[in-house]
Amino acid sequence: MYTRVVLVEPEYEGNIGSIARLMKNFELNELWLVRPKAKLGEMARAYAMHAQEILASARIVDDLPQALKGVSYVVGTTAVSARRSSNLKRTSITPFEFANIMASTSRRVALLFGSESTGLSNKILESCDLTVTIPASSNYRTLNVANAAAVVFYELFKARGNAERTFIEEASKQDKYRITRVFKKLSEETRIPFYKQVLAEKALRNIIARTLISRREASLIIGILRKAADEIRRSRKASS
Amino acid sequence: MYTRVVLVEPEYEGNIGSIARLMKNFELNELWLVRPKAKLGEMARAYAMHAQEILASARIVDDLPQALKGVSYVVGTTAVSARRSSNLKRTSITPFEFANIMASTSRRVALLFGSESTGLSNKILESCDLTVTIPASSNYRTLNVANAAAVVFYELFKARGNAERTFIEEASKQDKYRITRVFKKLSEETRIPFYKQVLAEKALRNIIARTLISRREASLIIGILRKAADEIRRSRKASS
Numbered sequence: 001m002y003t004r005v006v007l008v009e010p011e012y013e014g015n016i017g018s019i020a021r022l023m024k025n026f027e028l029n030e031l032w033l034v035r036p037k038a039k040l041g042e043m044a045r046a047y048a049m050h051a052q053e054i055l056a057s058a059r060i061v062d063d064l065p066q067a068l069k070g071v072s073y074v075v076g077t078t079a080v081s082a083r084r085s086s087n088l089k090r091t092s093i094t095p096f097e098f099a100n101i102m103a104s105t106s107r108r109v110a111l112l113f114g115s116e117s118t119g120l121s122n123k124i125l126e127s128c129d130l131t132v133t134i135p136a137s138s139n140y141r142t143l144n145v146a147n148a149a150a151v152v153f154y155e156l157f158k159a160r161g162n163a164e165r166t167f168i169e170e171a172s173k174q175d176k177y178r179i180t181r182v183f184k185k186l187s188e189e190t191r192i193p194f195y196k197q198v199l200a201e202k203a204l205r206n207i208i209a210r211t212l213i214s215r216r217e218a219s220l221i222i223g224i225l226r227k228a229a230d231e232i233r234r235s236r237k238a239s240s
Numbered sequence: 241m242y243t244r245v246v247l248v249e250p251e252y253e254g255n256i257g258s259i260a261r262l263m264k265n266f267e268l269n270e271l272w273l274v275r276p277k278a279k280l281g282e283m284a285r286a287y288a289m290h291a292q293e294i295l296a297s298a299r300i301v302d303d304l305p306q307a308l309k310g311v312s313y314v315v316g317t318t319a320v321s322a323r324r325s326s327n328l329k330r331t332s333i334t335p336f337e338f339a340n341i342m343a344s345t346s347r348r349v350a351l352l353f354g355s356e357s358t359g360l361s362n363k364i365l366e367s368c369d370l371t372v373t374i375p376a377s378s379n380y381r382t383l384n385v386a387n388a389a390a391v392v393f394y395e396l397f398k399a400r401g402n403a404e405r406t407f408i409e410e411a412s413k414q415d416k417y418r419i420t421r422v423f424k425k426l427s428e429e430t431r432i433p434f435y436k437q438v439l440a441e442k443a444l445r446n447i448i449a450r451t452l453i454s455r456r457e458a459s460l461i462i463g464i465l466r467k468a469a470d471e472i473r474r475s476r477k478a479s480s
Contacts, residue, residue, distance in 0.1 A: 014254070018384060018387065021380075021383075021384060021387075022383070022384075022387055024377065024379065024380045025376045025377055025380055025381070025382075025383050025387075026376060026377060027377045027379075047384075049382075049384075050380050051380065091454060093452060096398070097452060134394065135394075135397060135398060136265045136266060136397065137264065137265055137266060137267045137397075139264065139267075140261075140264045140265050140290050140291065141265070142265075142289075143261075143262070143265050143390065144258060144261060144262075144287075144289075144386075146384075146386075146387060147258065147261075147262055147265075147386060147387060147390035148390075150383065150387035150388075150390040150391055151390055151391060151394045154374065154375075154391045154394075157375060157376065157377075158334075158336070158375060161375065183464070186464065186468050187464045187468070189468060189471060190464055190467035190468050190470075190471055191467075191471070192463060192464060192467050196460070196463065197464070199460050200460035200461055200463060200464045203454075203456070203457035203460040203461055204457075204461055206457065207451055207453055207457055207461075210451065210452060211447060211451040213447055214443075216443070217443035217444075217446065217447055220436070220439050220440040220443045221440055221443055221444060221447075223432060223436065223440060224423070224426065224427045224430055224432060224437070224440045227430035227431075227432050228426050228427070228429060228430045228468050228469070228472065229468070230430075231429060231430055231431070231472045231476075232468060232471045232472050232475060235472060235475030235476045235478075235479050236471075236475040236479075238475075238479035239475050239476075239478035239479035
């Protein structure tokens with residue numbers, strides 16, 4: 001798995017340096033900074049210790065889209081695991097679960113960390129394919145960003161070591177999109193209240209985003225759902 | 241499990257403060273400092289953030305034996321996992337293994353972290369009941385002490401039962417089974433060749449088995465699939 005570490009508006013040099021060091025500790029090497037509020041000076045270098053090369057090759061960009069070029073899967077980290085129950089999009093998984101899902105894919109992943117004072121914005125979090133939350137005390141959920149990175153990188157490193165190399169020819173983004181689209185068509189045929197259709201569609205999209213699905217599996221399921229929608233339409237026409 | 245965190249000759253205020261914060265994040269509260277080389281000043285307090293009480297109640301002692309009074313099990317952390325093969329004592333276990341061993345004991349444990357520049361001495365490590373090493377890159381094994389603490393505290397917190405699925409109220413086995421059953425019924429209505437139905441059903445079962453699905457998501461999807469099957473049946477009856 002290719003993993004790009006993206007820090008969004010980091011505020012402290014020390015944390016940037018710390019994260020560079022952690023990346024070397026856990027064998028990650030591509031660091032991107034979006035609108036950093038700290039410069040990469042002496043302090044960043046001090047904290048980076050023996051990971052100077054990672055710090056020196058960090059890419060600095062003006063906005064998030066630039067930092068996401070060339071990746072196919074965007075993962076946000078947040079201390080706030082889930083909002084209202086209606087908001088299905090924001091159901092986080094743990095670093096352990098995340099690492100185990102990622103270990104067997106060949107996805108190009110961007111792993112986002114927010115600024116020290118505000119974290120990632122809701123807007124960014126909602127645009128992520130997946131969000132990860134570190135289980136922590138309900139009295140104090142927010143970890144320092146470098147410490148949070150330590151935990152997530154550690155789980156990724158562990159999972160890479162332990163993952164069995166079962167090879168799944170993974171469904172493409174398009175295949176996955178086709179599943180949700182054909183499900184949507186089917187749900188329209190059911191005449192279930194519209195808001196429920198929308199929720200169900202979101203639920204399916206979330207599940208699919210966090211799941212490994214093979215091309216073959218995707219095509220089998222698409223086949224059934226599409227045929228079911230056709231059947232409803234045809235029978236209805238015949239009966240009218 | 242009672243866990244006392246003992247920092248042996250810590251050198252930087254920032255790390256002491258960071259570790260206090262991490263303790264609160266992961267619900268540990270007893271911090272002891274053996275001959276600290278940094279004072280607990282403004283910087284320590286800044287890094288401790290919302291864990292001021294842990295920092296303020298830290299016990300400062302002159303030697304390790306004083307910091308080990310009242311504990312029955314001493315655990316050292318080290319980046320150097322094993323010395324000579326003859327030295328059996330120094331075979332480290334991972335934080336994950338450590339946490340899982342500890343979760344089921346009522347031992348009073350002291351968890352030792354060494355100084356930033358030298359780590360724990362061999363003498364101290366050899367006197368420990370157990371040593372723990374974080375798996376990391378062979379190119380750069382040494383984590384910053386606060387980041388190492390993050391990983392170990394996180395594993396302890398997870399093992400205490402706090403981690404698994406705290407964020408998603410996961411669908412039960414029955415819920416998952418209901419998805420496949422209702423999908424099966426739907427696929428029967430499609431009149432797709434039987435062998436394909438069986439394959440599709442298997443595919444879905446596999447996907448579900450490897451996926452995290454919440455109760456809510458399961459029930460939304462079941463709702464659509466069931467209604468779709470009903471629709472086909474009803475329209476067909478009406479047309480015949």
